[in-house]
Amino acid sequence: VVFNKRLEPWHRARDQAVAEALEAAGCRVQALPANALYDPEDLQPIERWQRWRARVRAEEAEARGLRVDANVRSGIPKAFEHVSGFGSYRFFHHALEELGSPPQPCAAVQRLPRFPPAAGILSVALRDLGYGATSGRGFTSELRQQVSCRTANGSDWGAELCRAWNFGEAAAMARLQVFVDEVLATGDFEGRKRLRADHQGTSELSLHIRLGELSARTVYWAARKRRERTDQKLFEEPQHPGPARANATFLRRFVWRDLSYWFLSEFPTMPVTSLRVQYETQVWTGTQRQLAQWKKGCTGFPLVDAAMRQLWATGWMPNYLRHVVAQTLIEYLDITWKDGLNWFDWTLVDADVAINSFMWQNGGHSGPDQWEFVLHPVHAAKSCDPEGAYVRRWVPEVAGLPAEYVHRPWDAPP
Ligand SMILES: Cc1cc2nc3c(=O)[nH]c(=O)nc-3n(C[C@H](O)[C@H](O)[C@H](O)COP(=O)(O)OP(=O)(O)OC[C@H]3O[C@@H](n4cnc5c(N)ncnc54)[C@H](O)[C@@H]3O)c2cc1C
Structure with missing residues (x-):
């Protein structure tokens, strides 16, 4: 059984329990963090940032002709250093440099083995699992009572939303292709055009990523392969080092995604309580x-x-x-x-x-x-x-x- 694991901390235990039950029943289980570039549990950004900082300090000292402790040069800080910009993009980006590029997305499944009819397992409709009635955080009972799902003219809100979007993996892949060819290729996303509300200047892929129709890694690598040269180390391709900027603004968004998930895993109360x-x-x-x-x-x-x-x-x-x-x-x-x-x-x-x-x-x-x-x-x-x-x-x-x-x-x- 291969599945995309949920990265919200409160869903981890459930995924783990399901995986253990399947393994106990003799299934091989593989869980993938498709909703982010890296699994938040592998990140350890504070420790990585400390090592990055120690290396930078060593380089600076060496450039000034000062003697540098061998430990510090190899990234072992002399003392635990105050993390400047904790929670910011730069802090996280430097930490990820040590981890290197995120893994490539897995190849698409071409064919699934036939389900053995003798197994006697009945199919369950998604509706029967209650997925139509989300219990997502923030959907408090007061809010549900306050808000009707009918729009002002009495029509069904959900039906209107469905008309606004093309759902499904094929539609998601098609949108990704258009975005890469028509927006990223022009370099428009790097400039201020992405701020415009009067035309489609961004990818509009968030819905597809959220619903699991596209993985964050698929989008990241589609954008990164398009134009490989960048001035940010994390996004650099070894065969194309150099200062040319390419898609770094877009790729950064995927680092933010991971930053958010890392924060949520460190601070599970983030949706309800002030972090400060x-x-x-x-x-x-x-x-x-x-x-x-x-x-x-x-x-x-x-x-x-x-x-x-x-x-x-x-x-x-x-x-x-x-x-x-x-x-x-x-x-x-x-x-x-x-x-x-x-x-x-x-x-x-x-x-x-x-x-x-x-x-x-x-x-x-x-x-x-x-x-x-x-x-x-x-x-x-x-x-x-x-x-x-x-x-x-x-x-x-x-x-x-x-x-x-x-x-x-x-x-x-x-
Ligand atoms: C107050 C506020 C609330 C937001 N709530 C959400 C939310 O619930 N869900 C959501 O997906 N985005 C949220 N965002 C981030 C961002 O606005 C949306 O991801 C973006 O508008 C989606 O459109 P797009 O796919 O065209 O984005 P693009 O600019 O094309 O970006 C590509 C992808 O990068 C990711 N991304 C973009 N911006 C951010 C960001 N700031 N942080 C983390 N990931 C990012 C998204 O997955 C997005 O689909 C929020 C931003 C603000 C200011």
Whole structure:
């Protein structure tokens, strides 16, 4: 039996129990960490970072003609050193350099052996296993009671989401191919075009990765093989060393995925409790009414409302807008990141407890890599929707306004 293991710490014990039961029944079992590049249990980034730091210090000292202890040169630190930037991308990236490239994805299964009819095992429908009714973290009973799965016009929310996406492995592979050929190949992802909300500038693969239709490794290697040269050691191909940048911005996202999963495995309470505990007592002054307006896309800021309506209609919104709406909730409405996390968990088709809680904690400043910027709900539109095409699509109330006023309708002449 070959299966993709769940990397959330609370599912590990279950996977382990299933594997042991199968082995006891005489099956050979192989579990793969398909949802990340590396298994969080193999990472040990703090120890690896310490060794990386010791080696860098030794190189610096040698360059200045100083004598260097042989242990330090081989990466054994003299003393346990304060990890600078713990939780940040750079800390993790340097730690991974020692591990080297993540393994390549396994080859696709061509043919499965026929199931022996004599085994007498009955097939069970997914529905009967209760997979339609998720018990994902954040789906509190209060939230379920508050939110109806019917949309405003009474239609079925799930059916609308299904219309917005092509599901399945074939659709996922097709999207990957288009993204690699038409976006990565142009180098557009490296520039600011990926921030645009008015056209498809990112891969839009998160749903497929979340549902297990594509593994993180498949996407990573498809992007990395496309253009091998990069200035970041971890992504470098030995046959093409050198400073040319290629797809590093995209590849970095997969390192973030692993960083989130590593944090979740170290801090399983990340979805519910501030990692910097002093933030647990923070007083928030935003009201339930403001929270409801944010959820419905009725804050009055067209960019925020467009993104929140897109989220409800399709279960997705671009990364840049996730930052904008998160900061509107936290910084301007003064509402706890936990409410934002719960809403995203409920509505996102790519809702991923590790990434979602890592990002919301950082947005709420209680996470390891606090956001040190605040995006303004009007000014942010300059980067992502300069002509207003995106807000016109989702907020018909402002569709008739010229670009100058479409993001600040309150300034429009009467
Ligand atoms: C507040 C907030 C909440 C988020 N919640 C989620 C979530 O629940 N699930 C989720 O998959 N992403 C989440 N993200 C990260 C990011 O917004 C989405 O992964 C991205 O928008 C998905 O679109 P894409 O596939 O086109 O991304 P691309 O930019 O094309 O990136 C490719 C892949 O890299 C991974 N990735 C991208 N950004 C990040 C990131 N910051 N951290 C970790 N992995 C990343 C995703 O798997 C994504 O599919 C969140 C971001 C914010 C700011």
